[in-house]
Each structure stands twice: as structure tokens, then as C-alpha cells.
Amino acid sequence: MTKVIMHGCNGKMGQTISSLIADDDEIEIVAGIDARDEGKNSYPVFAAIGECTVEADAVIDFSVAAAVDGLLDYCAAKNLPCVLCTTGLSGEQLAKVEETSKKVAVLKSANMSLGINMLLKLLKEAAQTLAPAGFDIEIVEKHHNQKLDAPSGTALALADSINEQMGKSYEYVYDRSQVRQKRGAKEIGISAVRGGTIVGDHDVIFAGADEVVTFSHRAYSKAVFGKGAIQAAKFLKGKPAGMYDMADVIG
Numbered sequence: 001m002t003k004v005i006m007h008g009c010n011g012k013m014g015q016t017i018s019s020l021i022a023d024d025d026e027i028e029i030v031a032g033i034d035a036r037d038e039g040k041n042s043y044p045v046f047a048a049i050g051e052c053t054v055e056a057d058a059v060i061d062f063s064v065a066a067a068v069d070g071l072l073d074y075c076a077a078k079n080l081p082c083v084l085c086t087t088g089l090s091g092e093q094l095a096k097v098e099e100t101s102k103k104v105a106v107l108k109s110a111n112m113s114l115g116i117n118m119l120l121k122l123l124k125e126a127a128q129t130l131a132p133a134g135f136d137i138e139i140v141e142k143h144h145n146q147k148l149d150a151p152s153g154t155a156l157a158l159a160d161s162i163n164e165q166m167g168k169s170y171e172y173v174y175d176r177s178q179v180r181q182k183r184g185a186k187e188i189g190i191s192a193v194r195g196g197t198i199v200g201d202h203d204v205i206f207a208g209a210d211e212v213v214t215f216s217h218r219a220y221s222k223a224v225f226g227k228g229a230i231q232a233a234k235f236l237k238g239k240p241a242g243m244y245d246m247a248d249v250i251g
Contacts, residue, residue: 002057004029031056034047107245108243109232119202127206134208135213136206137162139159162204170187173188
């Protein structure tokens with residue numbers, strides 16, 4: 001049995017994961033962390049991670065960027081593996097994630113779904129063939145109107161997958177409205193749409209002369225991310241210090 005702390009337990013993803021784990025005999029939430037608590041959870045809830053005294057095998061984090069520093073400090077002090085799913089981290093926070101991974105196992109992923117992580121692999125192969133042939137690359141991501149960060153962490157991960165395959169030779173362009181000039185050959189355009197209750201749509205467009213190849217992923221519920229996070233927590237139990245990602249889980 002894997003025992004986990006749910007960091008951000010009363011958010012939408014925290015509640016989704018709580019419901020999924022309730023039906024899973026291999027994993028259990030032993031404590032939750034959230035600034036607000038309406039008493040609806042079957043496990044104890046603490047207002048801050050530093051107040052938690054419950055022993056666990058891992059933390060699943062779906063919170064906000066402001067809470068991540070305290071989480072990392074706690075995990076390092078307790079030698080507690082962490083599945084880090086919060087996006088929108090600053091450069092300083094990303095550096096802290098790397099430093100923490102030297103002390104404890106950290107699995108960081110902008111998107112926990114199996115489909116997205118398979119797409120990351122497919123894009124490398126596509127870029128290797130299409131980019132040298134002159135195909136322009138654009139990414140369009142769509143999310144609900146409550147999402148705080150733009151572009152999404154997943155959109156950036158998709159761009160990074162392509163860019164790493166191409167020797168990091170591409171520049172990311174987020175807004176073309178201020179510059180009246182044609183796009184450069186070594187650009188990846190990233191556009192963000194926010195509206196309604198869209199869970200998560202990502203289109204990666206390779207536009208060439210007289211043909212367009214589009215890779216698309218649609219998430220129809222938050223459960224796809226929750227299932228991945230649960231599998232990641234099971235995987236991370238007992239793992240030595242280091243940085244992990246979903247490729248380690250599915251590979």
C-alpha cells in the first residue's frame with residue numbers, strides 16, 4: 001500500500017485524485033494540505049505542509065506556485081518523494097526543484113496524461129523529418145477560464161520536446177501582435193486560448209508548402225491527469241534521490 005499526502009487536496013484536481021484513490025486498493029491518502037477545509041474529506045487536512053505530522057511514502061502536488069517552496073523544503077527535510085504537478089513556476093523555483101532532487105526523489109511533469117507523454121515522443125520523430133524540410137511549427141493550447149498561467153506548462157513541454165530534438169535552435173514566440181514582420185524560420189509560435197470549461201486541448205501544427213500535419217490531444221476530464229499522478233506516486237515510492245518524469249513511469 002502506498003500512502004500519500006495530497007497537497008492541494010480541496011482544489012479540483014485534489015478532489016478528482018481523492019475520488020480516484022478511494023477506489024484503488026493499492027494507494028491511500030493519509031493527509032491533505034489546503035488553506036481551506038470544509039470537512040468533506042475522509043483524511044485529516046492541514047492548512048500548511050509544515051503543520052503535517054502524518055507519515056507517508058510520497059506527496060502528490062496539485063496546488064499553486066506560491067506553495068511550492070514550502071513543499072520542497074518539507075520534502076527535503078522529511079526525505080519524502082514528491083510528484084510535482086503545479087505549473088507556472090519561476091526560474092528560481094525551477095532551480096530549487098533541481099536542488100531538492102539531489103536530496104529526495106522528485107517527479108516533475110507539466111502534464112500527467114499518458115497520451116500527452118506519448119505525444120512528446122512522437123513530436124521528436126516528426127520534428128526530425130519535417131523541420132529540416134522547411135515546415136513551420138505552431139502550438140495552440142486551450143484551457144478553461146480559471147487557469148492562471150499562459151501558455152500552459154504542457155504547451156511549453158511540447159515545444160521543448162521539439163526544440164531539444166533540433167539542438168535547441170528554435171526561439172519561442174508568444175505574441176506576434178506588436179511586431180509587423182513575417183515569422184522567422186527558426187520560431188515556434190505558442191498561442192493560448194482561455195474560455196469556458198475546456199479541460200485541456202493542444203494542437204501542434206507543422207505547416208509546410210501545400211500540406212499541413214497536425215498532432216492533437218484532447219482531455220475530456222481531469223481524471224486523465226489524476227490517473228497519471230497516482231501511477232507516478234506508486235512508482236516514486238522508495239526511489240532514490242533524483243529527477244524523474246512520466247517517461248520513467250510509462251517506460
